[in-house]
Amino acid sequence: MADESLSKAGLHFDDLNKLRILQPEVSSQSSELNEECKDFINKLSQFQSITSNFSKSLETIANAVNKKKFEAIGSRNKLKSVTKLKEAQQQQIKSLILERKMELERLKEQYRSLQKVEKEQLEMIERLTLNQ
Numbered sequence: 001m002a003d004e005s006l007s008k009a010g011l012h013f014d015d016l017n018k019l020r021i022l023q024p025e026v027s028s029q030s031s032e033l034n035e036e037c038k039d040f041i042n043k044l045s046q047f048q049s050i051t052s053n054f055s056k057s058l059e060t061i062a063n064a065v066n067k068k069k070f071e072a073i074g075s076r077n078k079l080k081s082v083t084k085l086k087e088a089q090q091q092q093i094k095s096l097i098l099e100r101k102m103e104l105e106r107l108k109e110q111y112r113s114l115q116k117v118e119k120e121q122l123e124m125i126e127r128l129t130l131n132q
Helices: 002-008 024-132
Strands: none
Touching: none
16 A cells, blocks of 8 residues: 555555655666667667778778879870870971982082093093094
């Protein structure tokens, strides 16, 4: 009867006969909920730690990829410049060859002209020596 009057007043006895404001079931459910909340908080902390590590790993990989990308771009640009340089050198060599061919033709023509002059002079010398 004392238990009933205390229950009506909102007071209860637990298993250890301690006076409690909450009913024993509500108290045990509250304790279970408290433990579940602690477990949830621990799991949430682990999840945050894992996601943080994953994010850092992704950032590291992204930086490495960017570095390799810039190296590849640099290599491609260097290759393009080397190709352009070789093309320019080939063009210079072709121009030089053309100049030398023109010089050769000029010298051949000059040689033929000198041979003609030499022939004419030899003929002139021969005529003069025969006429004397």
